[in-house]
Amino acid sequence: MTYATLYAICGVVLFGIGFYGTVFCRHLIRKVMAVNLMGAGVFLVMIALAARTPSGAPDPVPHAMVLTGIVVAVSATALMLALIRRLHHQTGLTELPEQMEH
Amino acid sequence: MNQILLWTMLVLPLLLAALVVTRADSPILARLIAWAAFPAVLLALVPPFQIEVPWLLLDSRLGVDAMGRVFLGVTGALWLAAGWYANAYLANDARRHVFQFFFLLTMAGNLGVTVAQDGASFLTFFTLMSLAAYGLIVHDHRAASNRAGRVYLMMTIGGEMLLFMGLVMAFHETGTLVFSDLSTKLALSPLRDIVLGLLLAGFGVKLGVMPLHGWLPMAHPAAPTPASAVLSGAMIKTGLLGCLRVLPLGMIALPTWSDTCLFLGLLTCLLAALIGMTQRNPKAVLAYSSVSQMGLVTVCLGAALVKPQAWPVIGSALMVWVVHHGVAKAALFFGVGIAGTRMPTTAARYLITAGLVLAALSLAGLPGTMGFAAKTALKYSTANLESWNDMLAWLLPLTSVTTTLLVSRYLWLVWPGRHAGHGRLSPGMVIPWGGLSMTVVAGFFVMRWQTLVNPAWTTLAPSDLWIAAWPILIAVALAGTVILVARTLPTNLTAMLAAFRIPEGDLVIPLIATIYRLRRRGYRVTAVQLPQRSRRLQHALEETVVPRLVQWLDRMTRSLENDLTAGLLLVLLAVAMLLISMT
Amino acid sequence: MDAEWAMTGLIMVPLAAAIVVYVTATRFVAAWGVAVAMIQTGLTFWLTRSILQSGPVQVPLGGWEAPLGIPLYADGISVLMLIMTTLVGATSTCYAAAYFSALQHDPRRSSSQPTIQTFWPLWLILWSALNALFLSADVFNLYVTLELITISAVALIGLAGKAQALVAAIRYLFAALMGSLFYLLGVALLYSTYGTVSWHLLAETVQADVLTWCAASLMIIGLLLKTALFPLHFWLPAAHANAPAPVSGLLSGLVLKASFFMILRLWFYVFHPVMPVSAGWMLSVLGSAAILWGSIQAIRQQRVKLMIAYSTVAQVGYLFLVFGLACEPMGMLAWRGTAYLAFAHACAKAAAFMVAGSLMYMVGSDLLDRWEGIGRREPKLIFALALAGVSLMGLPPSAGFIAKWLLLNAAIGNGRWEVAAVIVLGGLLAAVYMFRIIGVSLSSAVPMPETMPIPRMMRWAPLVLAMVVIVGGIVTTEPIRLLEIGAPPIAAREVAP
Amino acid sequence: MTFQQWLPLLVVASSLIPGSIIFVLGEQQIKLRTALNLAGAVVKVLLVAIMLWGVSLDQEYQVRYGLVEGLDFALHADALSLLFVSLAAVLWLLTTIYAIGYLEDSPHRRRFFGFFSLCVTATTGLALAGNLLTFLIFYEMLTLTTYPLVIHRGTPDSLRAGRLYLLFALTGGAILLLAVVWLQTLVGPVEFSATGILSETDPALYGSLRVIFAMLIAGFGVKAALVPLHGWLPQAMVAPAPVSALLHAVAVVKAGAFGIVRIVYDVYGAEFCGQLGVTIPLALVAALTILYGSMRALYQDDLKRRLAFSTVSQVSYIMLGTAIAGPLATTGGIVHLVHQGVMKITLFFAAGNLAETLGVKKVDQMRGSGRRMPVTMAAFTVAALGMIGIPPTAGFVSKWYLGIGAAQADQWWVIGVLVASSVLNAIYFLPLIYAAWFASPPDAWPDERPRGRFETSPALLFPPLITAVLTLLLGVFAGFPFSPLEWAKLIVLQEYAP
Known part of the structure; x- marks a missing residue:
């Protein structure tokens, strides 16, 4: 087992934990963190894979992708936080209501 | 020229009917209506002809x-007389124009029937006549009239349906609706008996053969007198005409139908006379008399079906019979109206009484009247039927007896001066009646020399006179006895006898009651019970099934549409897809 | 000018406009939007013509070839999607212009209601991202544009400002991000195996192995969540129903189609050879379930916008029938039908949401009970709704009919009776909810409560879009011909003998 | 495009264009609307007349437009389509006049007349459809355009009726769609041709063809109100009288019947139908419908409902004639398509007049109505007699041909059905006629409105009068050239050509 594979598995585990958190956590901030954890897991997988080139030199493309991904993650997180803040401001809620409100 | 006359005859009454609707109270129109049947009389005088009218209905043939011709002549004459009579009879009726309207329509139909040479146009005119006559029957709107009208309509529609079926099948069997071809080809068709059964039954309704006679004793008394006259004198003859048109007479013997006709005719002939004698309404008596007479006609038809070669003779005798019965019966019906009025003088009363008696006895076949001519003709023409010889030999005298008794009953009921009369005796009523009554006698002499008539009885033997006369004498004696005996009987017995009365229409009364009961029940079931039941079912559905379904859906929605389930499903689906791909 | 410029323009023009509008915060934002719409229309027209003439086009953006550059690719289906975007986008732009200007004068307006300045940049970015997505030639690029779409769409929902809308937006955002990350993980796996993200290259090298299947499952399922295929649709009704009037139509009509388009691309252009038939049928079964569930839920709703939103759940189901049917002899018909249905649904649904928005603006509520007799006041709008409904039900003459006809042909031609039955049943259920709205609105009862006058544009925009749907049912040969350009290699027996 | 191609399009457009313009016009532009309506109707009649003339001279009128491969939009004019389109054109004209009078001063006339025209457009399209697909398209269009007419009043009752109508019609349409697609996957695009196109089919497919036939009949049977698919029709009576008239005489019900005629003759072919053994079941269903409809009509208190059940019964005559097959029965069935239309529209016009002028809606309120409204009731009487099949009305001609057709096909039981139905017809129509003419009128009518110098307004009076006269003329002059009967014979000649 190479380091790269280990990293990749680690990334997948992180993704799983993040997924668990996103689904099962009720508090919105926790959810935001869990989503970011998922993202981190995916990025870890990508970076690990960049090392798997036959030549041994890291592949620049996954790096570029991770960078782009981070940008996306940052803006998404910002939006999430903005929305959560607004919801809290309006209703005082920190969790999404259980029942679907149509 | 003849064609123009034909079209005039058909269209004139319709046109007048339309005019009656639009301008009801024109005296000129009333005059015209009285003459509406005149072209028919003229047309009866022209030589036979036929025209093809392919665009009319289903390829029509019209002609004389x-x-x-015989039917046309007598029908035209009767309608003419009735038109005159009606003008006077209904002079004070506020709803006169309604009567006139239906009168004209019925006339158009009746005249049309006599010139229709194919099934479709025959049926058309026949229907027009039948339906329009309904308006005549219910004219006075009494409960009894309405009931009579309903019965009439039911039976008429039933008859129409039988005819429709019969004609459809006949057309299928023969490929034509033109009567002359139809009857010939029908004789050879495998379905002959069924087709003839349907057609004869259909025409039998109009003819009033038992057991299809129910409407007749109800409708004739209900209709205003001039209408009854044509109903009985002319219209029921169309049933006979129909039979004559479709039966393969003179071509082949039809044992089944001859037996049926003879049996039913005989039954009708005697039974109707008996029932008629119990009636209290003179018009009902006359109606039953018509039924009885038509029974006799049916017997003749039966006879002709036994022995085809006898048809020319029987046929011509039948023609005489048609004329005779039409004229005499119309005269008697007119008489009901006339006898009921206030007589201006005693002489007039005697004169009218004489006329009535004459017409009545003519019906029974009194020598010297047209009835005698007709009866003798029948006697001769049916003389040589092998198996039925005996029966007819005593039947004819017997009918004379019953007929005489029946007309005696009639005379007893209407005898002028016996009741306080009402209404004025107007010439408009007397002249047509007088004309017909005189024809009863004169007709004998006219027909005596008619070449049309069978030569067999032109050599009239003196014995014929006696043969015709004795049943009448017996019957008169019998009637006299009855009257005398009745006078001596205790009053309560008379009352008891009087209470014994068969209702007009006899058998049809319970039948109609049954039909109405069924109808009421049908209404209860379909309009009340079934909707109730379906409402209950719907209610039950809405109460139980729908809420439960909604509940279930709510539960499903709750457990399906939330973050947690979705998250789990996401993983589940991904795994499922992976597994599916790998297998 | 060639196709390259048109493609670039389609992405760049709205983006540039978004930046300008945001930075300058001009008072004439609506005018900018309309101008963009006009330019977009021209560009789409141009691109369509050039594609019809010369077939699929691939251009490296700025001359950089893959793997480093970002290539753009346009074929029949992507152009059809672009046309759809342009049509819905342009009418929505006009509608939005009228809506927001009307809202400013609305006395019922609360402080939390959206402002015109925030709508326009977001919408223009969304537009740009949609175009970019439909023109993307690599799977990572698809991810980026999809995220851009998600973020701007969520923000647009949030514009409504009410707590309900915020909750819906947050829920949508979480779901969407989760889906994206699934997808991204799949992309990572794919890249690790094949070393490329260009779907052209992937299509050539893809092999049936576990890693590929893992990647495919992750990507497809992630996208299913974003496309809201039953049973992953939980976020959709609230999000679409609570968004501001012009936004709902965009979400249902266009945003969903973006992720669906990605599935279509991946499935038919990349994974088709290596995915077993049964995997396709799994999607079709889910689609069938979606048709039934969505329709039933739509029937049960009391709010019109929710009804229309659930109708989207059902209609999305139709789109997924193709994955099962395409594996069979008459798959080509299913492919065409599905692409056309995506187009038809976008127009019809956007029109329906616009109508709902207008009427909701008029009476201040979208509760069906409050709509009694509304059609007597606003016949044009109800007429537009009815026309849109005709397409949703799949009745002639409408684009929806043509699409469903093709799908039905494929289903019956392949002996898939259960699918045919579902298609037909779905149409009937659609009729139930559509006519529920129309029936209520045409009732003679109840005097109308006090209402707001509707700006003229808010009447005409949905009507025009609804007319497009009807015209789409009559002028069909061109779109179908378009679809043949660069069509995927589906086992095809063209039409029945 | 040549004139031959334009003409079918023009015939369709002659109601489509006025209809579309009416939607755009204001509610208060009454004169312009009326003018448009009448102009459209008159133009349609003229165009149809030209076409009628042309077809009798063996001209071909056809236009075709491809939608998708295997999905052609085709209009063409053959003898059968002309029969139907003439009926639609003439009765549309009359109904338009009637509707103008009927809806005087009522709200939402723009919507009404708009959809009215569209409804006729759909019917015209149906009549001229050259293939099954075009037929289907117009069939669905008909459903959609009649819905607003059915719920025109907007009352809870009418909304419920509308829902029921849609439930039936759309379900029928769905079944139809399935059947059409299936048929097409088996044999390719289905064009209408005089003797059917399926007789060459592989015998292995006969089973499928039977099922498809059943589905097609079920689909059309919903509109044609075949029992047990008739449930919507009596409910739809809440619609305004001109709508009922159009629904029952020309548009919806007739469209279903026409569809069945097309299926049997022009898709399957009469002979092939017999070979498949599907005609007898169809005939049985039609017979059942005839009897059931009449039975139900017996006990209806509401006049229009009674007429509706009567329609259920009468329209099935067409199917019966079609199913019996054989030249004569076909003639009867096809000619009844026209005759029933003329008679039934008269009845509905008259019923509408009673309701509108006197407020009479129930059967027992009709007493004496003949004295108050003689012309209306005379028309009613003629039409009712026609329904019973009394000669010399049009109804008799139909029944006659059905009867002899049944005999020709050795289906004797059909004659029994015809007779039973006639009797039932008599039982439920004659009391109405009796009440109208022979019973005395009440002291006051339920809701009498003065309507000018005639018994009612002229626009209401003349249409039933004209159709009643037509009822008589069609029967009396059945043998005239260009009469529906002669035209039906022409169709039959083509159908049964060697």
Whole structure:
């Protein structure tokens, strides 16, 4: 087992934990963190894979992708936080209501 | 020229009917209506002809033939007389124009029937006549009239349906609706008996053969007198005409139908006379008399079906019979109206009484009247039927007896001066009646020399006179006895006898009651019970099934549409897809 | 000018406009939007013509070839999607212009209601991202544009400002991000195996192995969540129903189609050879379930916008029938039908949401009970709704009919009776909810409560879009011909003998 | 495009264009609307007349437009389509006049007349459809355009009726769609041709063809109100009288019947139908419908409902004639398509007049109505007699041909059905006629409105009068050239050509 594979598995585990958190956590901030954890897991997988080139030199493309991904993650997180803040401001809620409100 | 006359005859009454609707109270129109049947009389005088009218209905044939001419003549004459009579009779009726309207329509139909030479146009005119006559029957709107009208309509529609079926099948069997071809080809068709059964039954309704006679004793008394006259004198003859048109007479013997006709005719002939004698309404008596007479006609038809070669003779005798019965019966009906009025003088009363008696006895076949001519003709023409010889030999005298008794009953009921009369005796009523009554006698002499008539009885033997006379004498004696005996009986017995009365229409009364009961029940079931039941079912559905379904859906929605389930499903689906791909 | 410029323009023009509008915060934002719409229309027209003439086009953006550059690719289906975007986008732009200007004068307006300045940049970015997505030639690029779409769409929902809308937006955002990350993980796996993200290259090298299947499952399922295929649709009704009037139509009509388009691309252009038939049928079964569930839920709703939103759940189901049917002899018909249905649904649904928005603006509520007799006041709008409904039900003459006809042909031609039955049943259920709205609105009862006058544009925009749907049912040969350009290699027996 | 191609399009457009313009016009532009309506109707009649003339001279009128492969939009004019389109054109004209009078001063006339025209457009399209697909398209269009007419009043009752109508019609349409697609996957695009196109089919497919036939009949049977698919029709009576008239005489019900005629003759072919053994079941269903409809009509208190059940019964005559097959029965069935239309529209016009002028809606309120409204009731009487099949009305001609057709096909039981139905017809129509003419009128009518110098307004009076006269003329002059009967014979000649 190479380091790269280990990293990749680690990334997948992180993704799983993040997924668990996103689904099962009720508090919105926790959810935001869990989503970011998922993202981190995916990025870890990508970076690990960049090392798997036959030549041994890291592949620049996954790096570029991770960078782009981070940008996306940052803006998404910002939006999430903005929305959560607004919801809290309006209703005082920190969790999404259980029942679907149509 | 003849064609123009034909079209005039058909269209004039319709046109007048339309005019009656639009301008009801024109005296000129009333005059015209009285003459509306005149072209028919003229047309009866022209030589036979036929025209093809392919665009009318289903390829129509119209025309006058030897047989139709007789019907046309007598029908036209009766309608003419009735038109005159009606003008006077209904002079004070506020709803006169309604009567006139239906009168004209019925006339158009009746005249049309006599010139129709194919099934479709026959049926058309026949229907027009039948339906329009309903308006005549219910004219006075009494409960009894309405009931009579309903019965009439039911039976008429039933008859129409039988005819429709019969004609459809006949057309299928023969490929034509033109009567002359139809009857010939029908004789050879495998379905002959069924087709003839349907057609004869259909025409039998109009003819009033038992057991299809129910409407007749109800409708005739209900209709205003001039209408009853034509109903009985002319219209029921169309049933006979129909039979004559479709039966393969003179071609082949039809044992089944001859037996049936003879049996039913005989039954009708005697039974109707008996029932008629119990009636209290003179018009009902006359109606039953018509039924009885038509029974006799049916017997003749039966006879002709036994022995085809006898048909020319029987046929011509039948023609005489048609004329005779039409004229005499109309005269008697007119008489009901006339006898009921206030007589201006005693002489007039005697004169009218004489006329009535004459017409009545003519019906029974009194020598010297047209009835005698007709009866003798029948006697001769049916003389040589092998198996039925005996029966007819005593039947004819017997009918004379019953007929005489029946007309005695009639005379007893209407005898002028016996009741306080009402209404004025107007010439408009007397002249047509007088004309017909005189024809009863004169007709004998006219017909005596008619070449049309069978030579067999032109050599009239003196014995014929006696043969015709004795049943009448017996019957008169019998009637006299009955009257005398009745006078001596205790009053309560008379009352008891009087209470014994068969209702007009006899058998049809319970039948109608049954039909109405069924109808009421049908209404209860379909309009009340079934909707109730379906409402209950719907209610039950809405109460139980729908809420439960909604509940279930709510539960499903709750457990399906939330973050947690979705998250789990996401993983589940991904795994499922992976597994599916790998297998 | 060639196709390259048109493609670039389609992405760049709205983006540039978004930046300008945001930075300058001009008072004439609506005018900018309309101008963009006009330019977009021209560009789409141009691109369509050039594609029809010369077939699929691939251009490296700025001359950089893959793997480093970002290539753009346009074929029949992507152009059809672009046309759809342009049509819905342009009418929505006009509608939005009228809506927001009307809202400013609305006395019922609360402080939390959206402002015109925030709508326009977001919408223009969304537009740009949609175009970019439909023109993307690599799977990572698809991810980026999809995220851009998600973020701007969520923000647009949030514009409504009410707590309900915020909750819906947050829920949508979480779901969407989760889906994206699934997808991204799949992309990572794919890249690790094949070393490329260009779907052209992937299509050539893809092999049936576990890693590929893992990647495919992750990507497809992630996208299913974003496309809201039953049973992953939980976020959709609230999000679409609570968004501001012009936004709902965009979400249902266009945003969903973006992720669906990605599935279509991946499935038919990349994974088709290596995915077993049964995997396709799994999607079709889910689609069938979606048709039934969505329709039933739509029937049960009391709010019109929710009804229309659930109708989207059902209609999305139709789109997924193709994955099962395409594996069979008459798959080509299913492919065409599905692409056309995506187009038809976008127009019809956007029109329906616009109508709902207008009427909701008029009476201040989208509760069906409050709509009694509304059609007597606003016949044009109800007429537009009815026309849109005709397409949703799949009745002639409408684009929806043509699409469903093709799908039905494929289903019956392949002996898939259960699918045919579902298609037909779905149409009937659609009729139930559509006519529920129309029936209520045409009732003679109840005097109308006090209402707001509707700006003229808010009447005409949905009507025009609804007319497009009807015209789409009559002028069909061109779109179908378009679809043949660069069509995927589906086992095809063209039409029945 | 040549004139031959334009003409079918023009015939369709002659109601489509006025209809579309009416939607755009204001509610208060009454004169312009009326003018448009009448102009459209008159133009349609003229165009149809030209076409009628042309077809009798063996001209071909056809236009075709491809939608998708295997999905052609085709209009063409053959003898059968002309029969139907003439009926639609003439009765549309009359109904338009009637509707103008009927809806005087009522709200939402723009919507009404708009959809009215569209409804006729759909019917015209149906009549001229050259293939099954075009037929289907117009069939669905008909459903959609009649819905607003059915719920025109907007009352809870009418909304419920509308829902029921849609439930039936759309379900029928769905079944139809399935059947059409299936048929097409088996044999390719289905064009209408005089003797059917399926007789060459592989015998292995006969089973499928039977099922498809059943589905097609079920689909059309919903509109044609075949029992047990008739449930919507009596409910739809809440619609305004001109709508009922159009629904029952020309548009919806007739469209279903026409569809069945097309299926049997022009898709399957009469002979092939017999070979498949599907005609007898169809005939049985039609017979059942005839009897059931009449039975139900017996006990209806509401006049229009009674007429509706009567329609259920009468329209099935067409199917019966079609199913019996054989030249004569076909003639009867096809000619009844026209005759029933003329008679039934008269009845509905008259019923509408009673309701509108006197407020009479129930059967027992009709007493004496003949004295108050003689012309209306005379028309009613003629039409009712026609329904019973009394000669010399049009109804008799139909029944006659059905009867002899049944005999020709050795289906004797059909004659029994015809007779039973006639009797039932008599039982439920004659009391109405009796009440109208022979019973005395009440002291006051339920809701009498003065309507000018005639018994009612002229626009209401003349249409039933004209159709009643037509009822008589069609029967009396059945043998005239260009009469529906002669035209039906022409169709039959083509159908049964060697």
